[in-house]
Amino acid sequence: MRETKDAGDPTPSILRTRLRLTVGGDEDGLRLDRFLARRCTWRSRTKIEQLIEHGRVELEGRSARPSRKVHGGETVIVHLPRPKREVDLRERAPLNDLTILFEDDGLIAVDKPPGIPVHPAGRLLEETVITRLHERFAGSGVVPKLCHRLDLETSGVLLVAKSDAVAAEMGRQMRRRETTKEYLAIVHGVVEDDEFEVDAPLGDHPASLVRKRRAVVPDGSPSKTGVKVERRFRDFTLVRCRLFTGRRHQIRCHLHHAGHPIVGDKVYGLDEEFFLAYYENRLDATMVRRLLLPRQALHAARLVVSHPKSRAPLEITAPLPRDLEEFLAAR
Secondary structure (H helix, E strand, O other): OOOOOOOOOOOOOOEOOEEEEEOOHHHOOOEHHHHHHHHOOOOOHHHHHHHHHOOOEEEOOEEOOOOOEOOOOOEEEEEOOOOOOOOOHHHOOOOOOOEEEEEOOOEEEEEEOOOOOOOOEOOEOOOOHHHHHHHHOOOOOOOOEEOOOOOOOOEEEEEEEOOHHHHHHHHHHHHOOOOEEEEEEEEEOOOOOOEEEEEOOEEEOOOOOEOOOEEEOOOOEOOEEEEEEEEEOOOEEEEEEEEOOOOOOHHHHHHHHOOOOEOOOOOOOOOOHHHHHHHOOOOOHHHHHHHOOOOOOEEEEEEEEEOOOOOOEEEEEOOOOHHHHHHHHOO
16 A cells, blocks of 8 residues: 655644564564554554554565464564644734844744744745744744754754855754754653763654654664753753753753653654644643643753854853743743
8 A cells, every 4th residue: 555645735744654673572472453452552542453454554575364363573664644733823923023032143042932934834934933923033034944843842942054165064063063052851750860961872663653754773873862850840850951962852851761851842752643633633621631731842042152253262152932931930
C-alpha cells in the first residue's frame, strides 16, 4: 500500500502514515494484535483490530490475522489513516508588537512569544515573526533573515540578520558551535543533582506516530546537553539547559530521557496521546488539567554570539515570560 498525501491539504506532514516495527526477542510468540497493542499504546485494542481487519497491517509483507503469532526479527508494517484536523485561523490570537531585545545595523533580536511560528509554514502564513519583521522593514532595503529557529511553543531570544552577509556569518558561528545557547525549562519531578550532563545520541524515534519525534538511539547523532538546577519546588524543578550540540528537539528529548519531561510538552511529556488529541482538536478538560500548561515550559533565555562586525561578545537575554512566572508562583 503506497503512502499518499492529499495535494489540497496544506497541513504539514506532522504525523506518520506508515510505521515499520521490528519484533524484539522479548516479543517472540505474541499474537499480532497484542504485539500492536504493546507498541501502539495511543490506539485502543478495538482500533488495532480494525486496522488488521481492513488490511492495513502487513507481517513480513503480507496481511495477517490478529491471532497470527509474531517472531523475533520479523517486520510489521502498519498503514495509518491520516487524521483530519479542522483549523480555524481566525481563532489564533493576533501577533502583537514584538519586544526588541537588541538592534543595530546588522542584527535584531526579538523576544519570541509562545504559540507564534518563526516563519510561514502550512496554514500558518501570516502571523509569524519573520513576516512581521518584513512588514517592519518594508521599503528600507532590509530583508530580515532568521539566524536560527525556535519551536512554535518555545518562547525567548530569536536572532535575525539584516543582510545576507550577516546571516552567513551567524550561520557559520552556529554551525561551528561558537555560540552559547541557554534555555530555562520547568520539568516534572524534583531533580536531585545540582548539575549534570546528558550525553546521549539522538535519532528518529523508530515507533512514534509523530514523524519528527526524536529518541535516544545507539546509532544516533552525538548530542550533549548541560543541565543546572535553578530552583526546586515540591513537584517541579526549574532548570537551565546549555546546548553543546544543536539537534532537533534536543533539550526536550534529553530531559525526557533523564526522567524529567518538560511541563506541557505534548510530544515528550506524559503521553504521546496528548499530542494526537491536540492535533485533532480533541483535548478535553481532563487532558488540559494534566498538561498543567497549554504550551511546553521551555524558554530561550540567553544567547551569546560574536558580533559580526566588531567580533566582541554579544550577550542577549530574555526574562522568563509571564505564563511561566505565574506557574511557578502558584507552586
